[in-house]
Amino acid sequence: MTEAQTPAADLASLEREAETEARTRAGYGADALILCDRLVRVYAADGVEVQALQGLDLVIRPGELTAIVGASGSGKSTLLNILSGLDRPTAGRARVADHDLLTMKGRERLRYRRETVGFIWQQTGRNLLPYLDARENVETPLRLAGVSRSQRRKRAAELLDLLDIGYCADRKPNSLSGGEQQRVAIGVALANRPKVVLADEPTGELDTASADTVFQALRTANDELGVAVLVVTHDENVSGQVPRTVQIRDGRTSSEVLRTAFGDRAKAEEFALLDRAGRIQLPAEYIDALELRDRVRLGLEPEQITVRDGRADGAHPDHRDDREEPTI
Numbered sequence: 197m198t199e200a201q202t203p204a205a206d207l208a209s210l211e212r213e214a215e216t217e218a219r220t221r222a223g224y225g226a227d228a229l230i231l232c233d234r235l236v237r238v239y240a241a242d243g244v245e246v247q248a249l250q251g252l253d254l255v256i257r258p259g260e261l262t263a264i265v266g267a268s269g270s271g272k273s274t275l276l277n278i279l280s281g282l283d284r285p286t287a288g289r290a291r292v293a294d295h296d297l298l299t300m301k302g303r304e305r306l307r308y309r310r311e312t313v314g315f316i317w318q319q320t321g322r323n324l325l326p327y328l329d330a331r332e333n334v335e336t337p338l339r340l341a342g343v344s345r346s347q348r349r350k351r352a353a354e355l356l357d358l359l360d361i362g363y364c365a366d367r368k369p370n371s372l373s374g375g376e377q378q379r380v381a382i383g384v385a386l387a388n389r390p391k392v393v394l395a396d397e398p399t400g401e402l403d404t405a406s407a408d409t410v411f412q413a414l415r416t417a418n419d420e421l422g423v424a425v426l427v428v429t430h431d432e433n434v435s436g437q438v439p440r441t442v443q444i445r446d447g448r449t450s451s452e453v454l455r456t457a458f459g460d461r462a463k464a465e466e467f468a469l470l471d472r473a474g475r476i477q478l479p480a481e482y483i484d485a486l487e488l489r490d491r492v493r494l495g496l497e498p499e500q501i502t503v504r505d506g507r508a509d510g511a512h513p514d515h516r517d518d519r520e521e522p523t524i
């Protein structure tokens with residue numbers, strides 16, 4: 197049927213659906229500090245397109261401490277680069293505090309990067325100016341923001357003490373250990389009182405003991421200053437110590453683990469993420485276990501939805517009755 201032939205009643209119902217959709221989208225993540233809504237980032241290099249983010253949804257609330265994990269190439273750094281204001285999304289929505297990361301330009305982008313977010317790279321050498329000592333490094337973003345000399349000194353001293361590296365104040369990066377450099381980098385990131393600190397594998401180059409001090413420093417920043425922390429990590433020790441770990445798979449958030457207790461009495465539960473279009477990603481091991489392919493049968497039961505092999509009459513050649521069906 198052409199558009200001209202569409203009955204008025206159908207048009208009215210389409211309009212109603214569009215209105216509902218618009219309302220839902222407007223309400224989505226209303227209380228979020230970070231909101232990614234169907235975020236897409238496509239890189240085009242040498243005529244080849246790479247879809248690094250493929251409609252990623254993510255909501256982070258003020259003061260949350262969250263780890264982002266995922267296989268190499270799943271899109272973690274792409275997400276962090278967008279949230280830090282270094283890169284721009286191709287489509288979708290990305291908002292941090294009151295900044296729209298798609299439309300943000302020039303001056304606003306600069307102010308955003310100075311005042312709203314702090315960033316820590318994996319490579320220790322990338323975070324600090326080598327010719328300045330630790331205190332001067334922490335003072336640098338304050339100087340750029342026009343803070344007076346006495347206030348800069350005070351803030352830098354407070355932050356170095358908070359992060360347990362007051363003793364490093366007069367030392368240049370080349371006389372600091374990797375862990376100390378990363379803690380100074382956290383001080384630099386916190387200097388202008390950002391709303392969120394983003395860290396891309398901050399412990400990736402460190403031994404376990406140093407990695408632990410760096411993670412503790414991030415946790416202190418989160419606890420004492422209330423700043424939200426989003427940390428990309430491959431380090432299970434780090435992801436096991438945060439209340440929320442979000443897994444990215446193929447450019448989308450696919451599952452998350454929520455932890456309510458740590459240490460000996462650790463309590464964690466893993467959830468698959470249901471996006472607003474109703475999509476979920478089944479874990480690869482579930483798909484492999486039942487050799488699911490192409491089509492599946494869904495069944496709605498009083499308290500669960502079942503997913504079954506969808507081939508032919510449902511009787512997979514290797515089907516064994518004792519195999520468990522994944523339930524979503």
Ligand SMILES: Nc1ncnc2c1ncn2[C@@H]1O[C@H](COP(=O)(O)OP(=O)(O)OP(=O)(O)O)[C@@H](O)[C@H]1O
Pocket residue numbers: 239240241246247248266267268269270271272273274275
């Ligand atoms: N500048 C770029 N140009 C082209 N492709 C890119 C660019 N940056 C990233 N990609 C591609 O986008 C995808 C996601 O990359 P990204 O670096 O975000 O993954 P990641 O999860 O951080 O990986 P890793 O854990 O290895 O750091 C990959 O396929 C990568 O090759």
